[in-house]
Structures are given as structure tokens and as C-alpha cells.
Amino acid sequence: MSALESLHTLPERAPGRSPERESERRRRLVALPRPTVRRAPSVVHGVVALAGLGAIILGQLGLSMALGEGAYEIAGLEASSAQLSREQQTLQEQLDTLESPQQVATAAESLGMVQGQASQFLQLSSGAVLGGPDALHMQQPSIATNGNLLVGNELLQSSTPAPQAPVVQEPVEPEPYPGMLLPAEGVAPGVGG
Amino acid sequence: MPTNERSRRMTRVRSILTGIVVVALVGACVVRLVDIQLVRAEALNAEASGRVGATAPIHGTRGDIVDANGTVLAGTVDRWDLTISPQFVHDLTERDGLEAGEVVTGGEIFERLAAITGEDPLVYQAAVDAALLANPESDYLVLDTGLDGTQYQQMRDLQQELPIGFVTLRSNPQRVYPAGAVAGNLVGFMGTDGPLAGLEMTQDQSCLAPEPGEQTFERGADGTPIPGSTVVTEQSADGGTLQLTIDADVQFQAQQLAEQYRQQYQAQSANVIVARTDGSLVAVAQTPTVDPNDPAATAASDYGSFAFTQGLEPGSIFKTMAMAAMLDLGLVDPGTERTVPWRYDPDGPVRVSDAHSHPDMQWTATGILVNSSNVGMVDLAQGMSRDDYFDYLAGFGFGAETVGFPGESTFPLASDPSGLDAQTQLNVLFGQGIQVTPMQMVGAYQTIANGGVHSDLQLVDSCTLADGTVVSPEQGDDTRVIGEDTADTLLGMMEHVVTDYGAVQFPIPGYRVAAKTGTAEVVLDPSVGYDPVQRIVTTAGVFPADDPQFVVYVQLDLPQTERTSAAAIPLFHDMVSLLIREYDIPPSTSQAPDLPLEWND
Structure with missing residues (x-):
């Protein structure tokens, strides 16, 4: 503190000196930087800092919530995409089966169609109409007398050949049958149960 | 002014000490870091993945066999196996998240499952009982195979409705032949383990067979994969499409x-x-x-x-x-x-x-x-x-x-x-x-x-x-x-x-x-x-x-x-x-x- 005081009091001690001397003297004297006085931090700064911190935390929270929300949305959309592609595949399977030659042939025959007249050809050079090949010697339906397809297709024979959209099955109360697992006495299978 | 001198020296000593401590701490951390990340990395990774992680193959899709006009003679469709963990089969009660007083018995669960697959619920129950008889800690049993997309969705809906974590669906793609016996003598067919006849067999490695990939994921305590933890380590490649000259x-x-x-x-x-x-x-x-x-x-x-x-x-x-x-x-x-x-x-x-x-x-x-x-x-x-x-x-x-x-x-x-x-x-x-x-x-x-x-x-x-x-x-x-x-x-x-x-x-x-x-x-x-x-x-x-x-x-x-x-x-x-x-x-x-x-x- 004494050095500080002396510096401050110097000009007062020699008031009567000429300006030249004074300036000379001043040149020799080097002013120490004024030390900053530590003052108690103001409340405002604290509030600002805390608010900033809070804002950052909230912001990050919000951001991660948004990201999380996005992740859920993506997961949800992926799930529904997977479900839709499963549905598409199921329908494609049915379509492929319905497109099978056996199905087309039996469907045509069920409509009363038979292997008919072949194409006629118009000969441009002579203007003549030429018939196609003669009739087939074999005129038999695609289904043998025993009800089986002549060219088998398990996919058609095991399922209904008619177009069938996936139906939502109502849970039906099962008909009671001997040994049925009744809800009242139904017990989870234990060891040896 | 000795007091100033002393306080300054004290400060210097303190900062040197602090510096030493900080350097020591950082050094320790670096050493530990290098140790974990580089020196013991492999062993630790292996241990970690063994504890929570699991590896599963990604199955590519087997290629189609088509005729000269693109009609599919052999194709692959998604099918699922219905699997169950017999040791965890139990009646569902309040403890499983059901409303107080509500009980869904094991028998009812089998009935619900069988209603979807069209099987006899008693067959399921008998299979589970037999598995438990053979091994009380039996954890894996395939109840049914070949569930199609519709049945899969119904199973998923059932899983949403009831907390039946012991029932899982496992993807098991299957081969279908939409045209049935048309060219069946040429196309051949697949057995459970691989191709058994025809072009399915001769063209298997050269064209049809997919290259399997690999994925890792982390598992929860009950063994279920943690969503979002899946990492594909190797992409799978689908098989090729085989086109025949056949019409x-x-x-x-x-x-x-x-x-x-x-x-x-x-x-x-x-x-x-x-x-x-x-x-x-x-x-x-x-x-x-x-x-x-x-x-x-x-x-x-x-x-x-x-x-x-x-x-x-x-x-x-x-x-x-x-x-x-x-x-x-x-x-x-x-x-x-x-x-x-x-x-x-x-x-x-x-x-x-x-x-x-x-x-x-x-x-x-x-x-x-x-x-x-x-x-x-x-x-x-x-x-x-x-x-x-x-x-x-x-x-x-x-x-x-x-x-x-x-x-x-x-x-x-x-x-x-x-x-x-x-x-x-x-x-x-x-x-x-x-x-x-x-x-x-x-x-x-x-x-x-x-x-x-x-x-x-x-x-x-x-x-x-x-x-x-x-x-x-x-x-x-x-x-x-x-x-x-x-x-x-x-x-x-x-x-x-x-x-x-x-x-x-x-x-x-x-x-x-x-x-x-x-x-x-x-x-x-x-x-x-x-x-x-x-x-x-x-x-x-x-x-x-x-x-x-x-x-x-x-x-x-x-x-x-x-x-x-x-x-x-x-x-x-x-x-x-x-x-x-x-x-x-x-x-x-x-x-x-x-x-x-x-x-x-």
C-alpha cells in the first residue's frame, strides 16, 4: 500500500516546481498499472451464467429429445415399411400362384373355354386367308377325372384357388372338445405336467 | 516487504504443486487410456461382446429361377418359425402387467397361438411338456414352421396384446415354386439343409446361393436385442436370378x-x-x-x-x-x-x-x-x-x-x-x-x-x-x-x-x-x-x-x-x-x- 500512496501523493508534495522540471521528473517516473480491484461478482453475471447454463442444458435436452423422437419416428416408419413389404410379398405370392399355368387353364375351363381354333393368316401377296393347324387329337381338360391337376401344383391344391385377400380373423370361441384346455382350470404346463 | 515475498513464493510453490498433480493425473489417465484402448483393447472388446453383445448372420435372399419370359419358376418368400422358451411359459397375471384379477392361462395362450397357425393347441402343449420333461431348463423349442406374412402379423399383434416374451418368431425364408410341377424336373427342389435336385443344385454356388453377412447387437438381461444397438459388420449379398431358355x-x-x-x-x-x-x-x-x-x-x-x-x-x-x-x-x-x-x-x-x-x-x-x-x-x-x-x-x-x-x-x-x-x-x-x-x-x-x-x-x-x-x-x-x-x-x-x-x-x-x-x-x-x-x-x-x-x-x-x-x-x-x-x-x-x-x- 505504501508504494501506491507515495505515487499518488507525489505531485502534491512539490506543487511549486516549474513545469519543465516536473515533466523531467515525470519522465523518470514510470506509472505502475492501476491494479484492478477485485469486486464481489455482481448478481447479474451469476444469473446470466446460470441462465446460459440452463439454456444449454435445456437446449441439449430438447435436441436429444428431438433426436430421440426422430429415432422413434424412423423406427415406427421402418416397422410399417417392413409390415407393408410383408403384405406386398404375401399378395405377390398369391398373384404368382394365380398366374400359374394350371390356375389359368382350370379357370378358363371353368368358364367353359376349350382349346379352340388357331389363328388364321392373311397372305398379303395373294390376299388368301390361310387356316392354322388342324384340331388337336387330344381334347381333355386340365383336371383328371379323379379331380387332380394333370400337372400338379401343391400351392393350388392346398389352398383355395380363388383370389383371397388376407382376412383379419376374428378370434372365435373354440368348440368344446375332449381334453380341451379350459380357461378356468388351465394351468401353465409345469414340469412333467 | 517480506510478507509479499513469502506469499509470492507460496503461490509459486502451490502452482508448481498443482501443475505436478495435474500432469500426474493426466499422465495416469493417458496411461490408462492407452492401456484400455490399445494394449488390452481386443481382450476387453471380446469380453464386452461376450457379456452383452451377440453376433447373428444376415441371410441374403436366394435368387429366383425364371423362364425365358421372366415367369417365376422358383422364388424365395419370407417365412417364420414359431419358437418358444418352455421354461418361461407361465400363466399371465398382474405381475406380467395385466390388470388386477385378470389371468391368461398357459392353455389359453396355446389356444391363441394355435388359432393363428391352425394347429392343435394340445400338440403345442404336449411338445412343451415333453421338452420340459427332458430338460426342466429347456430354453428353445420350435413349435411350428412356415408361418406366412399374414400369420406373422397376427402373431405380432398377439405379442402386442399379451406380454408373452417367451414366444419368439424367427425368420426362416423358404423356397416356393408358384408354377408347381411345371419344369419341376428341371428346377429341382431344396431340402432343409440345401438344394437336393435339378438346377437348384447345379446352379447353387455359381448363381443362386446368397452370400451371408453378419451383424452384432447388444442384448438385455433377458436376452432380447436392445433396439438401436444393431451394427452390420458385413453386408449380405443376394443370390443371382437364373434365367432359363424354357418357356x-x-x-x-x-x-x-x-x-x-x-x-x-x-x-x-x-x-x-x-x-x-x-x-x-x-x-x-x-x-x-x-x-x-x-x-x-x-x-x-x-x-x-x-x-x-x-x-x-x-x-x-x-x-x-x-x-x-x-x-x-x-x-x-x-x-x-x-x-x-x-x-x-x-x-x-x-x-x-x-x-x-x-x-x-x-x-x-x-x-x-x-x-x-x-x-x-x-x-x-x-x-x-x-x-x-x-x-x-x-x-x-x-x-x-x-x-x-x-x-x-x-x-x-x-x-x-x-x-x-x-x-x-x-x-x-x-x-x-x-x-x-x-x-x-x-x-x-x-x-x-x-x-x-x-x-x-x-x-x-x-x-x-x-x-x-x-x-x-x-x-x-x-x-x-x-x-x-x-x-x-x-x-x-x-x-x-x-x-x-x-x-x-x-x-x-x-x-x-x-x-x-x-x-x-x-x-x-x-x-x-x-x-x-x-x-x-x-x-x-x-x-x-x-x-x-x-x-x-x-x-x-x-x-x-x-x-x-x-x-x-x-x-x-x-x-x-x-x-x-x-x-x-x-x-x-x-x-x-x-x-x-x-x-x-
């Missing part, structure tokens, strides 16, 4: 026709083969044919493709080959005149006779082919070296593989034809004493249809890999076997077989068809020799004869109600007629060459 529509019609005629003549089996002139196969039909969706319904002996595996002594359809050789060698022309008795019985051990007795006939070479005279063929071939003849046979593709089908027979030709016994040297002129496959016959007739140039038969058109690369199988070079003129002349002679053989069911008015029939003797019991009654009847031909597009081969094995080629002729006619309809082939605009069958002094 599924023609294949179906050929199979149906084969079965209709098999039933009509009560034959044991039948083959119908259609090839394009360039050697690509349109239909390789047989009956019985396996339905790859249900191989068990067909006898295992019928699984393969007869056209490639069956050996037969072809009989008279082989006369075309001998005639081609003789024409090409310049020994014979269509008008070569011979007086043909019905029996050739010179001094010595050999004897040849025609199928039916007839007076001595003044037949031309064309007449000999049309009337299918064995004696006439022997007479015509007197000047032909058997070595030359067998060179022609090799050129036609006999004794060699055609497309490399599983189980394909080749029946190598005799290495020293001149050394064959005298009887066999005569028999090989009309298709006896030599074994061939139906497909080799098709290859030979393809040569005649293609102006005398033999092309390799082709069943696989290409394989389109997952990355879009198209790989076509290597085909051998085309080779000229007989001259173009020879082929034309021979087709003209074969046209007369169709028009003048005397079978009204043979010709198709307006269309020029060239063909030859055969009634082959068979050896059913080696100790007996040729069966006295049973025959394999065939017809092989080319049409339109003026501009060949197709080769058609039909064969009925052991027909009972008609044991001559008269049984094969209507089948051949109908197959040709169906091809004309399918591909809208216009009638021929030219006439068959007028070749006399008989001659007069």
Missing part, C-alpha cells in the same frame, strides 16, 4: 399333353422335348414330374429329368442318323433304288428283318426311310465304313454330355466301331445295340434342323447377379456335321415319312413337317434280353421343314393299349400343333419335294 407356357402344355397321352395309352412315363433350331430348349417335359412344393408326393425315382438320365436303344428314329451319314458320304441319294426283302438272312451269324413281313419291294432310299425298313438300311449301308458312321454320330453329339444336368448319362460311343460284332454293326444302323439319352436324340435332330451345324443344347440362358452383372454359360463352338444340302435333302425325305407313312393323325395340313418314328425294343430283364412285347415308342421331327424353327421329340415308355409308334404320332402332332398356336407360325408357302418311294423297271 413355361409351352412347358406346361407339353407336360399336360404328355400326361394326357400317358393316361390314354396307359404308358409308364412320357417325355416331350421341344428345342429351338439354335439348340436352346423350349420345353423338357416329362410325366410323372415332381412338384417341388411337395417332393414327397412323387416317387424318388421320378425326381430327376428323364430326358437327361434315361438310356434307351432309340430304334427307328436313329435311321435318320444313318441316312444322314450315307447321304453326306455320297453313298446314297433319295432316289437310290433297292429291291428290299423283308428278311436279310445271309450265310453267317447275322440276321435282320423288318417289323412286318412284306414281299420284295422296289423301294428307293426315301421309300426305305418312309417304310422304316431295317433290311433296306442294311442294304444301303453296305459300302459305309462304321468308323465313318461313328464319326458322324460323335458329331451329332452322341456319347457326350449335352447341358451337364445332374445325373446326366453320356453312354460313350464304341471306341473301335469296326471291331464291333457283325450283328451290332448292322443293328447300329437302325438304332439297336447303341444307347442314347432322349436329349442326345434332340441334339442330333437339332443338327439336321440347323442346316447340318451342331450347336450345344442350352437350358440356362443367363445368370443376373445381385450387382447387375449378367453371366452367360459358355457354349461350345458350332460345328458342321453334314453339308447343308444333305440336311435339306434329308428333311425332304423325312417330310414323306409324315405324309406317306400312312398314319392319318401324322400330317398337319398346310404345314411342312419332317419327322421319323421309332418303336424301340427294351431290355426290362437282362436275363431275358429284349422284352417280347414292351416297347418305347418315339417320334422326332423338325418343322417347318422349309424354314426349320423347332425340333420336337416325343416318347412314350411301355404304352399298354397301343405298342407301336402309332401311339407317339398323335402326341407329336398335338405338340407341333400347340407350338404353331403358341407362336402363331403361318402355314408353309412351298410344297414338299416330290420324291418317289418306289421304282419300276
